[in-house]
Amino acid sequence: MRSLVLIGHGSHLNGESAVAVYRYAELIRQRGLFDEVIEGYWKEEPSLRQVLRTTASTDVTVIPMFISEGYFTETVIPREMGLGHQGPVPPEGVARVIGGRTVRYTLPYGVHPSMTDVILARAREVLPDASPEDTALIVLGHGTTRNENSNKIVYQNADRIRESGQFAEVQALFLDEDPKVGTWPETVRSPRVVVVPFFASEGWHTLETIPEDMGLTGTVTDFPDNPHGHQQVFYAKPVGTHAAVADVILHLAEEASGAGGPGGDTERGHEAAWQAFLKGARAGLRIGEVLVTPELGVFELRNALDEGRPGGELTTLVTPEGVRDQVRFTDGGEHRPVHTLRNLPRGWRAVLSEADLRRAMHYVYPAVIEETYAHDCHALRPTPWATTARRQTGIYAKVQKATPAQVEHVAQDVCTGCLRTRLWAGQRLTHSFLDGVPGGIPCAEACTFVVAEVREEVSGKRGGGGHSHSH
Ligand code: SF4
Structure with missing residues (x-):
């Protein structure tokens, strides 16, 4: 028996972020290669803290649904899931035994070599007859100064496609670093140019920033007076939303350290x-x-x-x-x-x-059924606020400065609208829904929503009444 867990970022503010992960989970479920496919999130539920408890088998492969390596894949996900690993993940992934489950954590799908095929598939969609005589390919990355890995993968893909000889020229360009996307008319010479965004999803960048920076007006744009003469640009959809990403995920799962064994048992x-x-x-x-x-x-x-x-x-x-x-x-x-x-x-x-x-x-x-049952068996250990706060990094590290009164103020505001009983704040739950009390659901640890609200409180951004969100 095997469980596959797909991890997405998720969002407190809108439902769009989770949709891509749902889609891949559905595609992989249809293939029937895993006994279950579960979605987990940083900012939604089941959270990274809860998701392992929701898997039915003792053999769990966890794949981060991110386009590149970085803060989330190297720091946040391993830390929150308790993988005992920080920093770059080796190509074979990280394998650990956590609470009786063998957990294999892989690289994000975007860095897998088979993403090259996805780029080519996206290119073919907008220009089926691309030729090495007259067609250039631009692989377009976000690029960032914070994480050198995110551009490395764009260069690697461009190199692989260049070597395959399918295009007259292949360039890696970026939105946020040199060589910038706006420079393409000077450097790209071919009369036909295919642009494939190496992005996880359709959004502000693919719909607005890229077309603006390149001067695109639609899927096909003519540039009659460029420095190298008349050019036609074919703008592809982002790689991350292509159905073939499901194959990339399955490759990653197959190659994960220790995968391919007999699989696990039912988690008791x-x-x-x-x-x-x-x-x-x-x-x-x-x-x-x-x-x-x-x-x-x-x-x-x-x-x-x-x-x-x-x-x-x-x-x-x-x-x-x-x-x-x-x-x-x-x-x-x-x-x-x-x-x-x-x-x-x-x-x-x-x-x-x-x-x-x-x-x-x-x-x-x-995660409610699993956590409540664990609580009723005295197997759900609460995490006090101070421990949750200490674990926070990056922009959330400032919640460590929150006074107990500030945390309580936020909890009064948010958690009173929640069914759960805050064990993390010392509250007790005597009867659960399994005993016939419908609202009897434990909360072992402050959720990321409350952590984010405490951060706002510390920053003085929650406003006088403290009601920046309505429920
Ligand atoms: S921290 Fe508060 S809002 Fe979040 S799950 Fe627990 S009780 Fe509910």
Whole structure:
């Protein structure tokens, strides 16, 4: 049995960031090579701190869904997941045994050599008849002075494609460092020019900055009076959103240190948690704001506030993905990075098989079943605020300066809208939803949302009333 975990950045502010990771998880699930594919995030749930607990097997491969190596892949992810590793990840990855699970952590997908094929596939999409006689290829990277690795990978890909002889010339250009993208008319001579952005996703850079810096008006732009004569530019979509990235992920997983063995077993704590939940679900159960009702071999989920409403008045969902997309936003359309905040949307019901119920619950309340069961077994160790604060680096290091009163002020503001009981602040949970108390859900550690809010508080940016976010 094998679990694959895809790690994305996620966002407290908008739901877009998680979508690319969902898409890859779906593509890989369809291939059926892993028993489960789970998404985890820095700024959403399940968080990097929680995600290992949500995997069902003792053989876990973790792949960072980033285009280049850097602060997140080398510092934040290994630290938050407790990998006992910091700094550059070797090509074969890092393997550790954590809490009875063998965890293999790989390089980010963007640095895998097979990304060269993805660049070529993107180029072919905009110019199927590119030729070594008259076509140039520009591999366009972000570039940054903070992390030299992010340009290295762009140069490596450009070198590999140049050596393959498929283009008259191949150049690596950057948005934020030399050689800058705006210099292309001086350095690129071919009459036809394909530009492939080496970016993770479509966004501000690919939609605005690059077209602006290059003078592009669409997928194909004519430049009649360039220094080297008439040129035509073909602008490709970013590499990170190509379906072939799923193959890159699978290559990485195959090559991960120690992969290819017999695989792992069912993780016993995880399985016991689900069995406890399913036992409750078969009898009918409330977990947080959700009502789980058994119905002739399937299960129905709905917001408990919609109890008793005729099914015809509600939108009926039949897949875990449908549930996922329903619960990502509040009724007011706001993104929900913390799923235990009491703002679950209403007006829907889901009818699911037992297997789909498991996946749906991962999306409705990520890590809640595993953490609550661990709590009830006295196996959930709270992390006091001071420890969480000490672990923070980069722009979050300043939360170490927060006074207990400031932390409490933020918690009063944010956590009172949350179902969870703050064990990390010394609160006690005597009965959980598994004992029939729907809101009985432990919080072992301040979430990244609260950490970010404490940072705002320390910076004096939360405003007088302290309500910079509404829930
Ligand atoms: S820190 Fe507060 S808001 Fe975040 S999960 Fe815990 S109780 Fe909820």
